[in-house]
Amino acid sequence: MNDECRMATRLYLSNDTSARAAGAASLAEAWVDRPEIQLIRTSSRGAFYLEPMVERDSADGRVAWFNVTPDDLPRILSGKNGTPVPSIPFLARQTRVTFANFGETEPLALGEYQARGGLKGLEQALNMSPEVIIEELKRSRLRGRGGAAFPVWNKWQVAQQTEADEKYVVANADEGDAGTYCDRMILEGDPFRLLEGMLICARAIGAGRGYVYCRHEYPAAAATLWEAIHKADEAELLELDGEPFPIEVVQGAGSYVCGEETALLESLAGGRGVVRAKPPYPAQEGLYGKPTIVSNVLTFATIPTILSRGGAWYASLGTERSSGTMALQLGGRVKQPGLVEVPFGLSLRQVLDQFGGGMAPGARFKAVQVGGPLGSLFPASKLDIPICYDAFAQAGAVLGHGGIVVYDHETDMVDLARHFMAFTANESCGKCTPCRIGSVRGREILERIQAGSGTVDDLVLLGDLGETMKVASLCALGGRAPYPVLTAIEHFPAEFRSRLRT
């Protein structure tokens, strides 16, 4: 090491896509050749309202500077006015389990991953029989972190017990609900955790091959993942019981419905990503007709900790029927957008107040939507609903992938409803009539109302159409599409009525 390197101050800067978009990319560009600093590119802590955030070591742990510009370097090098990371309320109030490494490690440093407890879950799994692994999962009461929230152990048991010459593990990295980004963060920020979760699953069900179906919209994630696979392979991690367990990244091509598991499998096989009826479930007949576990990235990323710390420990977090933690992703008009991992059970209001920090400057609250473009819209009077699967189901809503988007007083609810219906009309795979035709008719009705030529009958028609789509669509895209529209009409009726032709 030369003198220059010895003198250099180590600064930590996130390489996450959103951190880069917030300014980390230009910081790195400005500082790359400065001999007085050594830049370590980490994942993001998810406090995106503070990004770009620069940290350095101190005697009491990491200290951070927020919303940094290149001109802030002298201030950072002087060490003055930094904030100790553990004292940032946004982070201190969270219970980081799946996101424990975020902001701490270099995403592709396998040694760091291991030093922070990585691979312990896989080690445990290798010493267990498939049945015992599934028992441990049952004890955790983990439910799939996608839309259906199906018990994970149950799905794995079906795949494990189904006789076949080949089985597959597929990570769904195409959960493209607008307003969600935790999958992207895991793919870019802690890829070995996903691979570890997939290996544990493969061991439990007896699979011989894995795929990550990754959205075309996430080029950085796909590149990081390939590199992680390469490193894991070099370290001889991609094998089970002496047999290779190859994992491949397969690119999607911009179709939203390919996040639905049957459509995903069709697309993975190289055809049109069209939904098919269930049963048979993919756990019985999936990719190429073989038993396949399809789970989203967040679900797989949760598995290693469950195996290393025990299912009972995981189940001690959260509520009885919604165990563990949930990665909530705050966006829209909140003051502090970012990733929040907390045990289930906090109310929406608590999450928005304690983490969101209230509304963005100049904005007044109008509505919040949870669970992506198919999620229900809640007015302020519904903010005390606890964040857990049952309470949401009772309120006629879904938690989905945990995206929370806040809309302000300037939002035109008629236009917003049209926006959602247009989304479904664009993204429908066309397999079932209620979704294919219903979404187009729904969009037309909303366009009529928006243009001032709609009538009271149109609102009635929209209600009927919505009910038909809910009960008769083949998958959640058509089945959930009416929820944002109907809840917008329910909670903001005046906005719709005032636009009707009298």
Add this chain to the structure above:
Amino acid sequence: MTVPNILKALLSLQEREGAVTPAAIGGIAHQLGTTTAQVAGVLSYYPDLHCASPGRHVIRLCMGESCYANGCTRLLRSLQDRLRVDVGETTGGGKFTLGTMSCAGNCAVSPTVIIDRDLWGRVLPSQLGALLERYK
């Protein structure tokens, strides 16, 4: 695994050639041992596969919920006015192609504009001119 992977073949052709021209469909079908209808069906299904080569720079505007809440429709109107094209079209000189996407996963730093491989966050309409200037 005898099913031909049409999507993979189309994506790699597009990567090489910039687009999948209708003329290429027959060749791919022959190569994969399938019908032209199957190949055309996959090609028309996916939004990221296209038959015409895009302009020198591709602008995609994220229309996701967080971007919507933070003004992406104003940004879109502003881009349409500035470039004098509609979504899916390419400017006269072939410089820019304008498109939208349903979510870029950059919700916490929205609204988002992607130009080629660069992702820009917290974009205001007033910044669009300077942003476009960066692309020659």
